[in-house]
Amino acid sequence: MIKKEDSLAVSPETEEPGKKGAFSFSGYVDAYYSTNFNKPLSQRNVGTAGTARVFDQRADQFALGLAQTVVKYTNQKSEVVVDLVFGPNADLANYANLGTALAIKQAYFKYDITEKWSATIGQFGTHIGYEVIDAPVNFNYSLSNLFGMGPFYHTGLKSTYAFSEKASLMLGVVNAVDGFGDNNRKKGIIGQFFISPAKDWSIYLNAIRTNDENPSSSGVVPVAYYQMLDLATTYQVSDHLLFGLNAAIGSQQLTDSTGAKPWGGVAGYVNYAITEHIGIGARYEYFDNSSGARALLDFQKNGTSVNSLTITGNVTLAEGHVLVKPEFRLDAYAKRPNGAREFEDTKGAFTHNNQSTLGVAFIYKF
Structure with missing residues (x-):
């Protein structure tokens, strides 16, 4: 599993003779066709609150x-990454660039202080969650509600210490969630503990705690914490079979007068490689936002909950550059x-509590 802060596997590096550094260039383009069995007049899958799909x-x-x-x-001691995204979905995951259809997904540099200790500063993808923005990395094409409720990225400083190949700890200080700047002088704290207790078994324990409320006219920042604990784990049972799990709980306090509102969810994954070039996978997810803390809402902007089942095929062509992903998804609210x-x-008219879609995604990665 590749965490959100990781980029796609890069193309082979080219290095000039006598130079220690190396440049690489990679990326992807994706497109899809989807039909909705409800045949909505708006031709959109987003539901009354606009948040049913990411x-x-x-x-x-x-x-x-x-x-x-x-x-x-x-080079031997450092790395710099500039990761740009373009297109209709760029707005949906980069609030700071809303309306531009061009977004900085990541822009950071990392310095290896020692062989085991590194520091990273800039804008980097979040460590939280199982799925990532990059379509070629996820097995399923449509994204889970756990992913859609964020966060997506952070701007700040983080440091990682690798105790061994099987255990590491990351701690960081960041601005407001999903933004370049900060709306107050307080900073958020992020963390991740990685452990591999057995061969082909990876566990990530992730956390964030921050106060992103706007200051009052007198400069006082209300006590209103956004906090989240997240578990993401994969186990490669065999060369053909992989199991995955993502579970998260969080809470948000909007003002001093309102108590913290909780949310949470769990998603299970199973992927099976039928051949080297053909695979099939399923994801079941339950997400509960009954308190209304996050963006998963009903027509009156009240909180709701949803059960989702997604079944995805994966066909690899052109020596791994082309991915074709037929997919069925059912959302039951x-x-x-x-x-x-x-x-x-x-x-x-809004007459359905369920939504089923069937489509196919086409991805070219380089």
Whole structure:
């Protein structure tokens, strides 16, 4: 499993004779077609609150996802990464660049203080979660609600110490979540503990705690913490079979007068490689935002919960450069006490609590 802070595997490095450093260039482009069995009038999969899907939001049409370019320079003691994304989905994961369709996904440099100890400063992808923004890295094309509720990236300083190949600790200080700058003088704390207790078994324990509230007119910052604990783990049972799990709990206090509102979820993954070039995988997820703390809301902007099942195929072509991913997904939302529904029908009325989509994604990575 590759964490959100990691980039795609880069292309072979080219190094000038007599130079210690090396440049690399990589990226991808993805597009998809999806049909929604509810046939919503808006031709969108997002539901009443606009948050039912993260990236694959369009229905019954072809759509572009992201185009990514990553430039990396490395030498024996340091590394610098500039990771840019373009296209319709760039806005959805980079709030600081909203409306530009061009976003800095990552821009940071890392210095190896010793062989085991490194420091990174800049904007980097979040350590939290199982899935990543990069479409070629995830087995499923559509993203989980755990991913969609964030965070996506951080701006700050972090340091990692590797006790061994099987254990490491990362701690960092960051600005407000999913933003370049900070809206107050307080800083957030992030952390990750990695351990591999057995061969082919990886466990990541992740955390964040920050106060992103705006100061009052007198300069006082309300006590309103955003905090989250996250577990992501994979076990490669055999060359063909992989199990994965992501579980998270969090809370958000919006003002001094309101108590902390909780949310949480769990997602299980199973991937099976039928052949070297053909695989199939499934994800089941339950996400509970009944308190209304995050963006998963009903038509009245109240909190809700959802069960999701996703089944994805994976066909690899062109020596690994082309990925074709047919996918079925079912989202079943909790029934509301007032009988209101979450999803559109062909006339634009919200008459469905469930949503099923079937589509195929096409990805080219280089």
